[in-house]
Amino acid sequence: MKTVIVGGVAGGMSAATRLRRLDETAEIVVLERGPYASYANCGLPYHVGGVIRDRAALLLQTPGSLAARFRLDVRVGHEVTGIDPENRIVTVLELATGDERRETYDELVLAVGASARTAADGDGIPTRTLRTVEDVDAIGALIDAAAEPASALVIGGGFIGLEAVENLVRRGIRTTLVQRGAHVLSPLDPEMAAPIEAELRRRGVDVRTSATVERIEHGEAVLADGGRVRADFIVDAAGVVPNVHLARLAGARLGPTGGIAVDTRGRTSVPHISAVGDGVEKVDALSGEESLVTMAGLANRHGRSVADVIAGRDEHNAPALGTAIVEVFDLVAAKTGWSERQLLAAQRPHRVIHTHPASHATYYPGARDMSMKLLVDPATDAILGAQIVGGDGVDKRIDVLAVAMAGGITASALARLELAYAPQFGSAKDPVNQLGYVAENLRTGTTRAIQWHELDAAMDAGAVLLDVRSPAEHAAGAIPGSVNISVDELRDRLAEIPDGPVVVHCAVGQRGHTAARILSQRGFDVVNLDGGYRTWTAGEASRDRMPQPARAAA
Template sequence: MKKIVIVGAVAGGATVASQIRFYDKNAEIVVFDQDDTMSYGACGMPYVIGGKISEHNRLIAATPEEFKNERKINVFLKHRVTKIDRQLKTVEVLNLESQQSFKETYDFLILSPGGTPIVPETTGLESAIMFTLRNFSDMKKINGYISTEKPKSCVIVGAGFIGVEMAENLVDIGLNVSIVEKSPQVMNIMDVDCSALVEKELSDHGVRIYKEDFITNVKGSNLVLDSGETIQADFILMSIGVSPNTKLAEDAGLTIGETRGIVTNEYLQTNDAYIYAIGDAAENKDFITGDAKRVPLAWPAHRQAFIVAKHITGEKIPFKGLLGTTICKVFSLDVALTGLNERALKDSPMKFETIIQKSKSNAGYYPDHANIFLKVHYDSVTRKVLGAQAVGGKGIDKRIDVLSTAIFAGLTMDDLQALELAYAPPYSSPKDPVNMVGYRAN
């Protein structure tokens, strides 16, 4: 009987535990997590804070009791794995409540430790009320502060996906919101023209944006920026990014890659064949270029969990790489991307061309329609789709999903012409925007 120990009990860890049990009814499965909540929908946290999801417990998919009673999986919360002994195949575990340590043996070890929010060293930061939003406890702290202290203003540091989602949700509950972003654009992963549409949407809803700027000094609610301007905020939300939790792996001699993630092969094994890594802390490869890539999103964690579960239970299914397909809501806009952006393509040896398609989401004569800005990059030689970005009022998700599928399948721009996509006036046009991108490619 195999014994599997899993570090982490959120998206990757809880999923891989469940899937191993599905394929192996007899394996002994033990899960450790240092937090006090497991298996919750982290992506829903901004919408709990914004009041769109009324009960925070609705994000919790399972409890330790349910895992034990329904799946015979032992989950220990408030337990931190502090050391891996690869020779003896044991982990050392600290019970955070009793402060007692113990050892646990394993046949296979799966690391899904997630990441830690980046908080830059800033003079006087300790004088401010500051939050990060990484786990369930963070969300409850922010909610508690908002409900009891009734703040009127917030500065969000960082204009990535979480930053802009939080901007919308804080505005929706009546706060004055500013964003401080060190780079020249919001949502730095997007191409500049797509980013500009998002910035306008934020500004149109009253969000003040300070680009190419950062906080140099904090004096309570007064924040001094590098530009010399001082802005006021009742609290700060740090949303710069996440540093992968790799110390445990590094101390055990596992290879850490150029993205600072734990290096894995096509089956998510580390340089120790008995230890796997999945989720935010795992480094794998880009689907298109084969370069090292780490994507801290829910879909990769769930897919990686499936592959590890199959591999441990005897079936080899390779992980084919990461596209980084993602979408977010910014007030009335949906913003999505997949594959390589313009910056990555310019830094690569590939020759590429770009099509920009401005369309309606569906028939213009139908009363419910919106604008779509669709941008597709493709290989000049093979004509294969390399990346896409889309911004618009509706229908963005299905276009980016079609284009993600096209990249995965190796389709060309000419194939986009031929895709038979669903049409009726409420949904699209006889030639969908994706078709039009194909027709317009030289």
């Protein structure tokens, strides 16, 4: 059995090494167009910033080391230029010599990933993407050649763009970020992305949202709104498009997203040709429809799965949740599943929960605040998505929630998860448990809540906004129109509350829940402001970016 794998990073190398572990007799040839195989592309921005100082640390394997350990025939600098699926032959061009040869295969795996979607014509300003070792080398040279003080423009406020911004700032470079969308990190909802934007600006980054680069002229990037940005160089992180050229050459079907269509076993529509990685469609875990999810974890996992299938095992890929995480200076942002924006666009009913717990017990030094958002199906209590922004502890909480989604654990059942606890790692009521408590209270009707963006309408309709924080907290900052009665005094001051509906709020929602229980048991029509003053503040900062529900078809 001879397997030819096109692409020697993430998915391709995972397929090659797994297949060798399963079949010692297989002939495995890996053809990689670039000069490196099996390098750590997710670490590239951190070499730019000097966090990873040793460039060699990014080069995980070489053709020689892969041959020694796995008996793989890895050929870098070899580009596949043609595929004959009927006779199972690929045409290969050796870039260094210009020689062309034909390579037969029994099974062919396309692992050619995706290419950068360029957003700027760099004529007049050197422009690089940030996807390969060569990109990192070129950006390093541009930094070294730039005059002091150096300046850079980063196009794209997604995961790679933000990593690029952080690491350029670490190098002392004045950085401007241009983001097409209304806010950075578009997979997050606007009130969750607001702290990330604030952190960028606090670090001196010039953030331009709802902006695009129209052209480059005279050493300046001209934006569509007429603004101009002068920069010594540009890092283009505007996104990626799937590499489908070889799939087309083979006659393989493309899916509705433009990526390569595969079944749950990674097989294309052409016999004996499989595909994995960023260029391949995945099945969305919530909708069951095709989607493009460009994550290294999925590429590696699907490469392994394809090897199992080639080796004759009954292996199938699980649907994708799109779980992701990024660090931006002192903040960490993570998500899994769908955002509220996606749910609104799909007109899918959902319940929203905001909490603001500490990363671990507050009496133990070093606790950091987190902002958590959980999206829940109100009919089934299923978890539809989650977002977390904070510091330490964000990673393990998003992983717990992703596992809960994959395992079908409901939102209310989060309250009953038994999670590891010591004061330096968490709290006796872990933040994940706390989400479950809120979800269960809402599901059972123990409490009712409204969202920050629903507050104005409630007050316009006559609701009284009752701030149950301390007088000192109220004086330091309050929602306009609110009346302050501390929760500790509430039972003795019920007569001061006007008749009619009441909205209670505190800092993060916890005291508000207590106040709502006091009032509801005394006959008041009361709801709690979800996430309290902190969520309202973040929401107000992003109000003009709030997605609107899609209109139903006529």
